[in-house]
Amino acid sequence: MDARELGIPFEGEPGEFNAITDVPGVQVGYSTIIEGEGALEVGKGPIRTGVTAILPRSASETLQPVWAGMYALNGNGEMTGTHWIHDAGYFLSPICISNTHAVGTVHHSVTKWMINKYQNQYHNEHLWIMPVVAETYDGILNDINGLHVREEHVFEALNSAKSGKVEQGNVGGGTGMICYEFKGGTGTSSRKLEIDGETYHIGVLVQANHGKRDWLTVAGVPVGKHLQEDTIHGKEMGSIIVVIGTDLPMLPHQLKRMAKRAAIGISRSGTPGGNDSGDIFLAFSTANEMEIPHKESARLKMDFINDEWFDPIYEQAVHAVDEAIINAMVSAEDMTALKPEGKIVKAINHNDLVGVLNEYQRIK
DSSP states (O other): OOOGGGOOOSSBBSSSSSSGSSSSTOOEEEEEEEOSSSOOOOTTTTTTEEEEEEEETOOOSSOOOEEEEEOOOOOEEOTTTTHHHHHEEEOOOOOOEEEGGHHHHHHHHHHHHHHHHTHHHHHHOOOOOOOEEEEOTTTHHHHOOOOOOOOOHHHHHHHHHSOOOOBBBBSSTTOEEEEEEOOOOEEEEEEEEEHHHHHHHHEEEEEEOOOOOGOOBBBBBOOOOOTTOOOOOOOOOEEEEEEEOOHHHSHHHHHHHHHHHHHHHTTTTTTOOTTEEEEEEEEEEEOOOOOOOSOSSSSOOOOOHHHHGGGHHHHHHHHHHHHHHHHHHHHHEEEEETTTTTEEEEEOHHHHHHHHHHHHTTTO
């Protein structure tokens, strides 16, 4: 179930699947690792983690640049490959998201996967790989110091990637995440919009692991102040990764500006961006397909939308980010904490949420 099915009003028109996969060519895959019960024993579990993989150009049989821009609202986190995105405005890899201590394993595994997938190019040309790998901390619910994410899990996420409907909640890298002290995780949403007579898509995927209960706002309603039971720690301890994809033709500087709007999108649900939070955002465009730059000619041409037409684009990106976060929470399920041991991290109760929104006359 997602938030729209509860009657929560969100602005804008979603795509067919209300997911990042509404952007043509984008696929999402997961590896979800849930093993063991009982008290924490480092190295043995319990394990509640995973890997999320986003393939921006799933149909491409050769390496092609994915035009991108990145922005960090608060930098207490990691997203690899971003120095080149800042300088060159593109990346070549899938995007993978996992837990904080899995970044190295995921990075190494994506490198191996790419060498295998594009072996002719890597064997015959002088190419190097700088994967985009991001993380959030799941140590409350997962034996994070046990380093349980392995190459096989990364390959599973990458090889299972598909278009269409996307699972949400306790899946992939979002398996062990907490959002506004409710169970959080993976969420997605999308928007359709028309620019100059053409229909385009903006899709969002989040790994939501941020926020204090008192901050939680849904459809403009201070829900967190009404739902005070079963709080966890009373302070910001997590992060959020936001990935925005689009088929709009955009230049890298425009994508960076759209990535910045994710900060406004996450603020809609209440967070100001806590000190301990890695609020890190990436925007990419699948338009302007071409060969990797060193195989192209000296002069290149790119199609792009005039900056003066961007207000509705920014607006719909903000709405999609907001909805993706609420979808992550609504789709999640209860999970037992390891620190503090035995504490149940509750998923937000749908009836309680709807009840509060009804008090404010916000349900459709």
